[in-house]
Amino acid sequence: xxxxxxxxxxxxxxxxxxxxxxxxxxxxxxxxxxxxxxxxxxxxxxxxxxxxxxxxxxxxxxxxxxxxxxxxxxxxxxxxxxxxxxxxxxxxxxxxxxxxxxxxxxxxxxxxxxxxxx
Amino acid sequence: xxxxxxxxxxxxxxxxxxxxxxxxxxxxxxxxxxxxxxxxxxxxxxxxxxxxxxxxxxxxxxxxxxxxxxxxxxxxxxxxxxxxxxxxxxxxxxxxxxxxxxxxxxxxxxxxxxxxxxxxxxxxxxxxxxxx
Numbered sequence: 701x702x703x704x705x706x707x708x709x710x711x712x713x714x715x716x717x718x719x720x721x722x723x724x725x726x727x728x729x730x731x732x733x734x735x736x737x738x739x740x741x742x743x744x745x746x747x748x749x750x751x752x753x754x755x756x757x758x759x760x761x762x763x764x765x766x767x768x769x770x771x772x773x774x775x776x777x778x779x780x781x782x783x784x785x786x787x788x789x790x791x792x793x794x795x796x797x798x799x800x801x802x803x804x805x806x807x808x809x810x811x812x813x814x815x816x817x818x
Numbered sequence: 819x820x821x822x823x824x825x826x827x828x829x830x831x832x833x834x835x836x837x838x839x840x841x842x843x844x845x846x847x848x849x850x851x852x853x854x855x856x857x858x859x860x861x862x863x864x865x866x867x868x869x870x871x872x873x874x875x876x877x878x879x880x881x882x883x884x885x886x887x888x889x890x891x892x893x894x895x896x897x898x899x900x901x902x903x904x905x906x907x908x909x910x911x912x913x914x915x916x917x918x919x920x921x922x923x924x925x926x927x928x929x930x931x932x933x934x935x936x937x938x939x940x941x942x943x944x945x946x947x948x949x950x
Contacts, residue, residue, distance in 0.1 A: 701937045709949050717950065720859050720899065727930030733938075814937050816824065817948040818859070 703734040705812035711742040721818035729771035736775035747793035822940040827947025828863035829878035838946035854936035862900040868920040893925040
């Protein structure tokens, strides 16, 4: 299984989930595997710009996120309804993303050999 | 079929490590192969041999250790996730100048590349825990 869809569902801070999803995506890229990221639920908040997590003693995820294109991780999918229910639009996000609807989610998951929910 | 199992939740916080262990036994009993067990995120706590349980409760790290020995399984614990959570072997305690290693004797600390490589060699990857 050589193509990976890494699914993240958590807000950027509050747990290590977002960071550890990014680390896995970067590891896949580092080993030359096809990899895409899917942001669901509160994970859509991960791409809001101008985080200030030092106020809660956390390290900013932005440096890791901005390194994604450098490792050719340029397929970032985002759940359309997760965005809408949180009042967000793709134009406001820190990296280019492809919104997907519920039918699109099914097709997306079928398109990868390994689907890993982090 | 060849399987890789990815375990991401701590034994004490979630049923999923126990489910993974039972799934592993079921696979082996049906003649499937386990390419690798990979412990990631809080799943690394499954490889903490200093986790102690009351006598009438299951000790999951001990059960994992027994399974790994019994079937000579390849068990890898993500080193970055593990050292953040205080699951270390003697090499890491020496590197960081701390005392008291606690990694299961038959598990190995290594990087996420070991997960990627195991997936490449497997027909199926099954994830336990995650999403929280």
